Amino acid sequence: MLRLHRLQRAPRLFTPNPAGALRTLLLIAACILLMFYDHQRGHLARVHAALSTVVYPIQAAVNAPYALADWAGEKLATHGTLVRDNATMHRQLLTDAAQLQQFQALAQENARLRDLLQAGKRVDGHVMAATLLAVDMDPFRHVMTLDKGTRAGVFDGQTLLDARGIVGQIIRADPWSSEAALITDPNQAIPVQVNRTGLRTLAVGGVDVNALSLPYLANNADVQVGDLLVTSGLGGRYPAGYPVAVVTRVQRNPAEPFASVSARPVAELNGGHAVLLFFPAVAPPSPPPPPERKVKTPPRKKPR
């Protein structure tokens, strides 16, 4: 009956105004409310989780050709390439292992010295591999999508590393994917120190994805082109001691209170490659056996 009724209805020549005032105003109000609550992070976490699940197939579809190319590259690698890669990796492993021998001793010595200074233990942690999906987001921000979410243990504010240094941090963790802001995002700042001198400052992002700027260094600050910047661990967001960037330009203008210094991130910041999610350990994994005459100090929560 219902169907018959619908078919018999004569087509109207003039359709009712599809842009009615009430509907328009309601939807615009909905947008403004959404923006208002989304701006205060965390209020719309559930809505976001649901929406990110809805759009995940689209992200996966865009990423698919790149994933396929990777996979095909793996499957179709010739014997010669594999042998060459293997040899390179062996050499690399040998070099790294040799350096690690020293590292063990240094780490132990460092822990002992820190104990003597009654400084807290360095935060140690483990990492989990994830992939930055090859999708572009807002062109005026440097934000990336990650293929791991809260189901894999990702959390807000988690540090992202790659083989060379700090990549960024998680700014929103959804169940199946998460959003990461790169260190070069205009809205991000990372506490760093100059590795050579220990000078501490902030590195902030900007428009360029391959540059960080250090706006708070005085004109007479001891900083040179080629200096390595490492995380200082201040603020408690990023773990201390990881490479961030290399200084590429130092311009001292006596008329200005601060020098203009820029640096190039050492990590690879483009999409479509593997990154590491850093999980800080609450307690160090296996503390070295304490020496006999060690003064026990209660470990502090914060690193430094």
Place this chain on the structure above:
Amino acid sequence: MNSVLHRRANWVIVLTYVVALLLSIWPLPDWAEPFRPAWLLLATVFWCLFLPNRVGLLVTFCAGILLDTLTGSLLGEHALALLLVAWITLKLHLQIRVYPWWQQTLVVLLLMLLYTFVLFWIDGMLGFSLGALLRWMPVLITTLLWPWTAQLLGMLQQRFQVS
């Protein structure tokens, strides 16, 4: 127009929206990123112009929210900009439809200016106001793409009898 055909042709509209969303996040080289056309705006303007009784504000709102989720922008930002564009298009669709193609392109230019302005404005309030000049690049490119997009979508619409 029978209703079976009516319902079957829904997928054409959905497909155009999905393709627009895919193109919106398709990875481009760094230098080309600021020049990305506003694909979703083109789809919205086309369907609001030629099928105003099927594609209206609600569809636009949903598509805008999905785009916001995909691009990681504030939820409702692109949705609001698209809603304003769709609203103007729906209000004037009977006039714009009979314009010659170059006048239609001018209308799209104005709509795109409005869209970009709203996005820039909201971003400015949030403190993402960098790259001011580059922000206007998509306006030109999207406008230039309109005649081709309209032609292509018009052919799709005729081929699959979407009405």
